[in-house]
Amino acid sequence: MTDTRTRILDLAEDLTQTKGFNNFSYLDLAAAIGVKNSSIHYHFKAKKDLALALVERLRDAHNEAFKSFEHVYVTPQERIGALINHFKCYIQNNKICMCGMLAAEFETVSPEVRKALSLYFRDLRTWLADQFAQMDDPNPKDRALQFLSGLEGATLLARLESDPAMIDRTLDVFVKP
């Protein structure tokens, strides 16, 4: 059995992706995990501490995944395709990007979380720009921003329409020239 702290983070990540960080409570977490809400406060004193832990954990997880991509995929097109597929899977579970959700909730989160979100997206853009540079793109930084914006927006729209193919229709143009 995974420890309580990890179970809290896993569930909170899931709920943030579906309902939004402001739309679940410590009581929701406690009930689903089978503890009392005071136990959630033991692990994350205030809810903003939970938000920060979520963003920092996801940033680390993505950077780890990107590192492992080097051994699994050969071409940058394959690596970007894997990222696209990862986001497509969100739609089946009525999820969107967790940090996209928190970016929408930007005005209600702490300065620390804002900074962490900024770093999360910076890392993503840096990795994407590297991939596009490997594809000999003349402007990899702008291409990375265009891809990331398209990914976030397409996920939002695809969930609304329950149509994961909208993500392909939006992003295939970046990997199939």
Add this chain to the structure above:
Amino acid sequence: MTDTRTRILDLAEDLTQTKGFNNFSYLDLAAAIGVKNSSIHYHFKAKKDLALALVERLRDAHNEAFKSFEHVYVTPQERIGALINHFKCYIQNNKICMCGMLAAEFETVSPEVRKALSLYFRDLRTWLADQFAQMDDPNPKDRALQFLSGLEGATLLARLESDPAMIDRTLDVFVKP
């Protein structure tokens, strides 16, 4: 003085764009407008009724604006440019697209609002596809989706970084080939 109903809608739209629909209360609206919260309930019995009115009003407003574009601008590039500028102005006020915000909050809104959001974005895509068709785009429907996704995502990221230029970097490629 504009009537109370309109003042409620204007303020609620503003708050939805900044904080999100779930992150302001009838008490917030009442205090800002200078009435009691029971007066807000008189105009919109339940909060979900307010959400529906907001989306339907914005859909009508956009369709009216698109109609007026025909008389003001000559080229589809100019018309799309006007839409881009409209969204760029949001950033200065820490706003994002109201329906983009509600799409993020999708799991917490009523079936009626979900349907209204779908129609709002359908109208936007239809109008965009028409513009791209006028630009002799071989695939105007997909181009419309790519543009709309980019617009929603770029607004989210631009607000996070307080950098409206990110919207240009994302979308100029659609109007300056």
Add this chain to the structure above:
DNA sequence: GTCTATAACGAGATAGAC
């Protein structure tokens, strides 16, 4: 590390007077 118990507050919503 988890529990019981509770504080302190704000939310959506309603009844009925004016």
Add this chain to the structure above:
DNA sequence: GTCTATCTCGTTATAGAC
């Protein structure tokens, strides 16, 4: 159309026992 007054519930958070 707006008011006063109130209800009911959920929320974040804490103190202190086990």
